[in-house]
Each structure stands twice: as structure tokens, then as C-alpha cells.
Amino acid sequence: MDWLTANPVxxxxxxxxxxxxxxxxxxxxxxxxxxxxxxxxxFGKNSRIAPVRLLSAGYxxxxxxxxxxxxxFMFYTLMLSFNQSLWKPMGIDWLVLHPLxxxxxxxxxxTTAYTAEILYGALRTVPRGEVEAxxxxxxxxxxxxxxxxxxxxxxxxxxxxxxxxxxxxxxTALVYFSLPVIGQQKDLMNKAGELFxxxxxxxxxxxxxxxxxxxxxxxxxxxxxLVYERLMRHTGAxxxxxxxxxxxxxx
Amino acid sequence: MPDWLNALLGPxxxxxxxxxxxxxxxxWYGAFRFTILAGIFGAALALxxxxxxxxxxxxxxxxxxxxxxxxxxxxxGVPDVLFFLFFPLAFxxxxxxxxxxxxxxxxxxxxxxxxxxxCPDANWILGTWExxxxxxxxxxxxxxxxxxxxxxxxxxxxxxxQLEAARAFGMSRRQVMWRIHVRxxxxxxxxxxxxxxxxxxxxxxxxxxxxxxxxxxxxxRLGTPNFLTQVGFLHGDWxxxxxxxxxxxxxxxxxxxxxxxxALTRWAGRGMLSADR
Numbered sequence: 001m002d003w004l005t006a007n008p009v010x011x012x013x014x015x016x017x018x019x020x021x022x023x024x025x026x027x028x029x030x031x032x033x034x035x036x037x038x039x040x041x042x043f044g045k046n047s048r049i050a051p052v053r054l055l056s057a058g059y060x061x062x063x064x065x066x067x068x069x070x071x072x073f074m075f076y077t078l079m080l081s082f083n084q085s086l087w088k089p090m091g092i093d094w095l096v097l098h099p100l101x102x103x104x105x106x107x108x109x110x111t112t113a114y115t116a117e118i119l120y121g122a123l124r125t126v127p128r129g130e131v132e133a134x135x136x137x138x139x140x141x142x143x144x145x146x147x148x149x150x151x152x153x154x155x156x157x158x159x160x161x162x163x164x165x166x167x168x169x170x171x172t173a174l175v176y177f178s179l180p181v182i183g184q185q186k187d188l189m190n191k192a193g194e195l196f197x198x199x200x201x202x203x204x205x206x207x208x209x210x211x212x213x214x215x216x217x218x219x220x221x222x223x224x225x226l227v228y229e230r231l232m233r234h235t236g237a238x239x240x241x242x243x244x245x246x247x248x249x250x251x
Numbered sequence: 252m253p254d255w256l257n258a259l260l261g262p263x264x265x266x267x268x269x270x271x272x273x274x275x276x277x278x279w280y281g282a283f284r285f286t287i288l289a290g291i292f293g294a295a296l297a298l299x300x301x302x303x304x305x306x307x308x309x310x311x312x313x314x315x316x317x318x319x320x321x322x323x324x325x326x327x328g329v330p331d332v333l334f335f336l337f338f339p340l341a342f343x344x345x346x347x348x349x350x351x352x353x354x355x356x357x358x359x360x361x362x363x364x365x366x367x368x369x370c371p372d373a374n375w376i377l378g379t380w381e382x383x384x385x386x387x388x389x390x391x392x393x394x395x396x397x398x399x400x401x402x403x404x405x406x407x408x409x410x411x412x413q414l415e416a417a418r419a420f421g422m423s424r425r426q427v428m429w430r431i432h433v434r435x436x437x438x439x440x441x442x443x444x445x446x447x448x449x450x451x452x453x454x455x456x457x458x459x460x461x462x463x464x465x466x467x468x469x470x471x472r473l474g475t476p477n478f479l480t481q482v483g484f485l486h487g488d489w490x491x492x493x494x495x496x497x498x499x500x501x502x503x504x505x506x507x508x509x510x511x512x513x514a515l516t517r518w519a520g521r522g523m524l525s526a527d528r
Contacts, residue, residue: 065505066498067453070467074494077474081488170330177332177460189333200367202340206333214328 008201012208015191020212022187026172029104030111031165037108038115045120056116063113068106068171072178075106099179107175111168118164122157123149155231162224166217173213188212279469285383286466289455293390294448300395301447305402319399326396335457338389339382347373382461394451401443406432408439438520445512452504456497470494 044056063071079087079096087093095101126149134148173189181190192209196202257265270276307319326334344367351360351373359370368374377385409432417431458465474490 061505062498062502065449066501067456069453069456070494070497070501073467073471074491074498077488077490077494081491173330173332189330189336192333193336196340200344202337202344206337206340210325210329210333210337213330213333214325217328 008204009208012195012205013211015195016188016208016212019186019188019191020216022176022185023169023172023213024216025100026103026107026175026187027165027169030107031168033104033108034111034115034168037112038119041112041116042119042123045116046123060113060116060120063110064117068110069174069178071110072103072106072175075109076102076179099175099182100185103172103175103179107168107172110171111164114164114168115161118157118160119153121160122153125156126152158224158228158231162221162228165224166220169217169220170213275469275473278464279466279473282464282466282469285379285458285463286455289383289386289390289458290452292387293394293451293455296387296391297394297398297447297451298444300391301398301402301444304395304399305406308399308403309406323396323399326393327400331393331454332457332460334393335386335389335454336460338392339377339385339461342385342388343375343377347375350375379463382463383458386458386461386463390451390454393454394447397447397450398444401447402436402440405436405440405443409435435523438516438523441512441516441519445508445516448512449505449508452508453501456501466497466500470497 041056041060044052045060047053047056076097079102083093083097087096130148130152131144134144139147172187176187176190186194188209192205195205304319304322307315308323310316310319347368351369354372355370359372363370413431413435414427417427422430456465456467459468470493471490474488474493476488477485479485
């Protein structure tokens with residue numbers, strides 16, 4: 001087993017295993033929150049009430065139109081400026097300013113906007129006839145949503161949403177560039193940078209970090225394609241949209 | 252400022268105006284040139300890499316085709332910030348390794364083992380402009396991969412009939428390629444390329460990671476709590492206000508780009524029949 005411990009690539013893969021969990025944590029702590037909020041914003045953007053529509057559309061536009069890097073800095077320093085007046089007296093400054101708390105919050109705000117845009121696009125393409133049929137059956141608004149609008153929406157949106165999950169996972173690499181690193185709580189980029197400063201071997205450490213991102217992206221993609229198979233199980237394989245790794249409007 | 256204007260706007264306005272026009276703030280405004288240059292040259296290089304990548308993906312020669320596919324899938328599977336940092340560091344080390352071959356003696360290398368560069372003479376010290384050039388190239392490589400898949404898709408979207416008609420007119424392969432295929436490709440590629448440009452613009456905020464004193468770094472410097480012994484406490488932590496200005500700046504750039512691309516699409520599609528214009 002000597003080659004296993006002596007090989008620098010294997011050594012790096014072992015060193016970066018724990019840091020990769022931080023990236024996974026950031027992604028999976030923000031995705032559910034972002035998804036739920038995005039449903040609200042998607043319907044808000046489609047609302048008939050002008051203020052709701054304008055606010056939702058404005059939120060989506062602002063967060064899709066600016067870099068995540070700036071958003072992370074802005075929210076961190078905003079939270080920091082309330083430290084003396086608000087968080088310290090309330091005794092929750094250790095929580096609010098902690099990167100493991102604030103990071104997922106900013107990522108969730110960001111992914112909400114991107115996901116809302118995807119869901120809004122899907123909402124607009126829900127077959128009109130099906131919704132009219134549901135109304136003709138006398139279904140309540142909630143019933144219409146539950147059995148007609150939502151199943152259609154999620155099927156249309158899923159391929160694009162998969163891309164969003166993958167790119168959100170990759171965006172987690174940015175978190176620790178703007179939020180403070182506490183002790184040994186380092187993600188893939190931090191740890192790769194630390195290893196690089198030790199022996200200046202950029203090819204080895206950054207490639208192994210890239211390998212982690214690539215491997216996890218492929219796993220996420222595979223799992224999502226299984227979910228898509230399940231969502232589309234009532235249709236023939238030929239009628240399904242091609243499930244591909246395509247860039248969207250990303251951060 | 253004239254007195255009547257001062258009276259109209261109040262003393263706070265004059266102070267604020269003096270504050271935002273002081274020397275440090277002008278350094279901040281000047282730092283926008285790095286962001287703009289990185290955006291322009293990064294986009295130009297991304298287009299070049301995109302065309303090269305698309306040509307490789309379309310090649311008849313199998314290894315070249317696989318190379319094109321490998322390029323686009325690897326760069327897209329890895330976070331942009333990782334590649335953005337990796338390329339300048341790798342390039343710097345490659346140059347230093349090259350310099351070390353001629354400049355380092357065996358004794359000098361033996362004198363400092365385990366460090367990089369192998370000897371002090373081979374050290375290549377990069378300034379802001381060198382880093383900016385490397386940043387542009389790395390933006391070009393990263394977003395070239397995205398552009399390559401957009402252009403590759405657009406090449407396939409050109410109607411076959413157009414190409415067949417050109418061939419029937421007796422055009423050579425090269426003429427069909429450049430006069431018909433590439434010309435008509437743009438209208439299909441523009442929506443995708445506009446997305447790539449919008450991503451690239453947002454990636455220009457990463458310049459400070461390469462030691463460039465760009466707008467983000469200046470926003471941080473200007474916003475940190477400011478204390479002068481003669482004057483006392485100037486302001487507290489104003490960083491979020493400066494970041495908010497950048498937040499708005501990027502939204503405005505996005506807005507302007509969208510308008511610009513809409514006009515460009517209308518221009519590129521002139522004379523073509525399509526329902527969506």
C-alpha cells in the first residue's frame with residue numbers, strides 16, 4: 001500500500017475530501033430554500049397585481065444582472081455594519097456573521113432569482129388548453145395548481161433547473177473568497193490555494209480540485225437525469241427534450 | 252460652487268461632493284478602466300477561442316474533433332474562478348521554468364531546494380498590466396468554451412438549403428463556408444453569445460483575485476472605517492455602500508448590454524424572414 005500514500009495525486013485527493021464537503025454543504029443548504037422562494041417569485045412575476053409583478057421582476061433582474069462575488073461582499077459587509085447595533089446586543093453575532101450561515105443565505109438569494117426565471121419561463125409555456133379544461137371542470141385555484149399547472153411546470157423546467165443546480169455548486173467556489181475563513185473550515189479552493197502556497201505546484205493541486213468539481217457536477221447531473229426519467233415516465237423516450245449540459249444565463 | 256447654489260442644496264451637499272471627488276475616489280473611478288479593458292479584450296479573445304473551438308468540434312479529423320469536445324466539456328465542468336486563477340499561475344510558472352533553463356546555474360538551484368522559482372534570477376515579477384493581460388486570456392479561454400458550443404450549435408442551425416443553393420451556384424467549399432455559412436450563422440448565435448457576454452461581464456469582478464487594484468479592491472479600501480489624527484473619525488464601516496454602487500453598476504451594464512444586443516440582432520437579421528423580430 002506504499003504507492004497509495006506516496007502518490008501525490010492520491011494524497012491530494014485525500015486532503016481535499018473534507019474541503020469538498022463544505023462546497024456540498026453550501027450548495028445543498030441553499031438549493032431547497034432557493035427553490036421554494038423561487039416558486040413564489042415565479043408566480044409573483046406572473047401576477048396580475050402590478051406592484052407584486054414589478055417587485056418580483058426587479059428582484060430577479062437585479063440578482064441575475066450582478067455578479068455573485070459582489071453580492072457576497074455586499075451582504076457580508078451589510079451584516080457587519082449592523083453588528084454593534086443589532087447582532088451583538090441580541091447575542092446572535094456568532095451566528096449571523098458565520099460564513100456557514102451567511103454563505104448559504106446569499107447563495108439562496110442568488111439562486112432564487114435564477115430559478116425564478118426558469119420557473120417563470122416554464123409557467124408561461126404550460127399548455128393553455130389544459131388549464132382551461134381544469135377550470136371547466138370547476139377545480140379550485142389550488143386544485144388547478146396542484147394537478148395541472150405544477151406537474152407541467154416542473155417537467156418543462158427540469159432540464160434548465162439541473163443546469164442551475166450544477167452551476168450553483170460551482171459558484172460555491174466563490175464563497176470563501178469574500179467571507180472570512182474560520183480556522184480549518186476551508187473549501188476546495190481555499191485548501192488548494194493553501195497546498196499551492198506550500199510547494200507551488202499549481203498543476204497538481206488545482207487539477208485535483210478541478211477533478212472534484214467535475215466529478216461532483218457529473219454525479220449531480222446523473223441524479224437529476226434519473227429524476228427527469230421519473231418525471232417523464234408517462235411519455236415516450238422520443239418526445240422528451242434532449243437532456244444536455246448547456247450554459248444558461250449564469251452568474 | 253456659487254453661493255446661491257450652495258444655499259439651495261445645503262452645506263451637506265457641498266461636503267458630499269467634496270468627499271466623492273477626492274483623490275482616492277478618483278483612483279476608484281480610474282480603476283474602472285481595468286474592468287472595461289478586461290471585458291472588451293476578454294470578449295474578443297473569447298470570440299476567437301469560440302470560433303476555433305467550434306471549428307475543432309466541426310472538424311472531419313477525429314482527434315481534432317475530440318479535442319474540441321474535451322475543451323468545451325472540461326472548461327464548463329470546472330468553476331470559472333478556479334480556471335481564472337489557474338491559468339495565470341500556470342503561465343507564470345511555465346515562463347519561469349523556461350527562464351530557469353538559461354539563467355540558473357546548478358549551484359544556484361542546489362542552494363535553494365524545494366522552492367519556486369528554482370533560483371532568484373528566474374523570478375518573473377508580474378505587474379498590474381501583465382496580470383490584466385493574463386486575466387483577459389483566461390477569460391477568453393473560459394468563455395471561449397461557452398462561445399464554442401453556442402457557435403457550434405448555430406452552425407448547425409443554418410438551413411441546409413442555403414448551403415446547397417450556394418454549392419449549386421458553383422461556389423467552392425471555402426466560399427460556401429465564409430460567404431454563406433459563417434455569415435448566416437451569426438443570427439442564430441447572437442442570443443447565445445449575448446448570454447456569454449453577460450456572464451463574462453460579471454466575471455470581470457474577479458480581477459482583484461489577481462492582485463489588480465480594480466473597482467472591488469478600491470471599494471473595500473474606501474469603505475473601511477476611516478480615522479485621521481487631525482480630523483478624527485471620518486466614517487464608520489461604509490463598505491456595503493460602495494459594494495452597493497458596484498451592484499448597481501453591474502445591473503446597469505447588463506441592462507445596456509441587453510439593449511445593445513437587441514439592436515445588434517435586429518441589424519444582423521435584416522433581410523431575413525423570421526417571426527420573432
